[in-house]
Amino acid sequence: MQGVEWLAAASADPRTCKWEWDHGEGVSLLEAGRFWDLLSVPDRLGLLTLDLLWRPSLPVPGPTLVDTAARRVGFFLPPDPDGGWIGAGLRYANKGAWVAVPPPYRPARFLEWLVPPDGSGTLHAPGTLELALREANGTLAVLRPVCEEQ
Template sequence: MTNTMWMRGVEWLAAAAGDPRTCKWEWDHGEGVALLEAGRFWDVLSVPDRLGLLTLDLLWRPGIPVPGPTLIDTAAGRVGFLLPPDPAGGWVGAGLRYATKGAWVAVPPPYRPARFLEWLVPPDGSGTLHSPGALEEALRQANGTLAVLAPPCGQ
């Protein structure tokens, strides 16, 4: 990523904060993490890390646009995909968590990890998010793959 892309990514992400200047200050001088409200510019679908990493790998294919912004929380063992806001929050399934309007999400700056949070695909400032349809299909594929790889119960 070029410096211009980093700066656009910072501005785009900070725009979700109540006070973008304070948000950027927190990233540079505070704990390195800002709490941003979901539901205005994006929502976050959080999944267990094995499922999320395999899903991201399936989304990262030649001929398909680069996946949208994706976070990993190594302490919680979760991967978060930024999607267009969906007030209905129609994502349900074992282990899925959906953050929309009224939910707050801890995010590091696009240019470095902070604590246990890191961007696997940082925002580039263009506003590109994950396509819900493509993400759902990749999640189904990844879930099927993990089910095949899982040991039988009791072993």
């Protein structure tokens, strides 16, 4: 599976990474900043954003991970040494940060791929992701007062 090889390549030891996925805890710690960075957002914002990214006019979204325990969605982006993502609730993992990742073929613990890596190296386009996040955030801002009334 190409997704496995691509994802494991971000590990210091790809062979051990794959062993952990199959025989260990099912999760491996991978270093961000080399092949990809990770933008983590609150789950409601992330799920709505991902839904917006599935528009027919857009390319298929890049790898996207959900952590149901932390209630966060992570979008895999091209490495950005400046890490210019700023906003309430946003967390950005780049060079020097480690990310817990399950194998692309099954969930592990509280981690599950919403869009698994396909092995091609395709990642989210930062500009497209930013526009979808802004739109989703606007939608949630409108819906929040309606939800609170009920």
